[in-house]
Amino acid sequence: MPWPRGRGLGGSSLINAMIWMPPCESDLRLLSESGLNARELGKAVGHIMSSIEGESPRWLSPVAAGFLDAAGGREDIDASVYRRFNRDGRRWTTADLLADEAFARRVEVVPALVRRLLVKDNRVCGWVSRDPASGQEASHVTESPIVLCAGAVQTPRLLLATDELRESNAQIGQNLHDHLLMPVVFGTHRDHSPRAEDTMQSLARWQHAGTGPMTCNLAECGGFSSDDVFQWHVTPTDYLRYPAASAHPACTLGVSLTRPRSRGRVSLRERSLRIDAGYLTDASDATRFIEGVARSRELAAEAPLHPLIRSEIVPGRRRDNKAAVLASVRRYAQTLYHPGGTCALGSVVDGNFQFLGCENLFVVDASVLPEPTRGNPSTVLLALAMLAGQKLAGS
Secondary structure, three states: OOOOOOOOHHHHHHOOOOOEEEHHOOOOOHHOOOOOOOOHHHHHHHHHHHHHOOEEOOOOOOOHHHHHHHOOOOOOOOEEEEEOOOOEEEEEEEHHHHHHHOHOOOOOOOOEEEEEEEEOEEEEEEEEEEEEOOOOOEEEOOOOOEEEEOHHHHHHHHOOHHHHHHHHHOOHHHHHHEEEEEEEEEEEEEOOOHHHHHHHHHHHHHHHHHHOOHHHOOOOOOOOOOOOOOOEEEEOOOOOOOOOOOOOEEEEEEEEEOOOOOOEEEEOOEEEEEEEEOOOOOOOHEEEEEHHHHHHHHHHHOOHHHHHEEEEEEEEOOOHHHHHHHHHHHHHHOOOOEEEEEOOOOOEEEOOOOOOOOOOOEEHHHHOOOOOOOOOHHHHHHHHHHHHHHHHHOO
8 A cells, every 4th residue: 555755844744635624632632641741732732723724625526515515414424624734725835834934044954865863872963864866875963952753654764773772662663553544436427526627727717816626635525423433535536546547537435533443563674664554453443444434325325415426436335234345445445644653652752752762862743643633633743843842942
């Protein structure tokens, strides 16, 4: 299963679906229980929420409108249009945020691939990098604190590649979690995707007004079940095939578990990276996915959405028993691109984001999340970055 990553300043905000979702109370409670100061975390969240406001969509497909109407008539789902990390209909990354905060005037960014860290007397004192053009390696030594923010895969890889750090903490790379998405795909009578619109007209609308189908992030809307077990992402496409030319007109009601219990790990074997996502290794996750597919089918049968639908493609109506649905989940489910937990608070880092096992090293990215966030994690991670920055600035 492909796990794309945004490898650059701004991380995966360079490539994600831009969904802006406020941190929920249960997310903050879990972080506090793992060692963060609740008052300090609350202040950081308040700062993020006051300085970064998600932008409302500037175009919605008929599929999104139909889903919102269908869900609006039910008490078992809280549906909404997803706000976005956009400015005037354009992607707005965390690198853009850093520029807004005058970060670029104070920090020099040097493109390089970090290979491992340098440790002396139980203190991280630098790193070894490789020039991506020449392939030559160079060592860098510093007295300043070193902060890893390379993500849930690359951060543990760097720690594991450094012998002293790997031996100091056995929990590095453990507790890997991710939101797995099961795309329940329905063929539609006509194409409602952005590409169905006139391309030149759409381009003109976007360039002059920042509106129209070119502002579509595909994951236009969705919602949470009233019992907080499921989240839906709704797209006016065949999630498994779009934008391939062979993709037929379709829509997808992708269902995921808000708090999956399955866990995997990131490891190194003879310096080669190994990712074992551990999907569906907890039997309760499999059971709940079967229910999630059933609920997605119920939503598609609601009057406001049903007239757009021609037939069910995945899992397909013939897969109508639990065993067949679960087999389909195992075959078609995809990552929702939310890996985390591999340097978890409380086991790999403490409440100050300090690495447990060596001095002068801090970790601030999705790897520190002890549990999956309820929904899309970007705003939670921004709050953690804000809190860590305040702590480091005051130390």
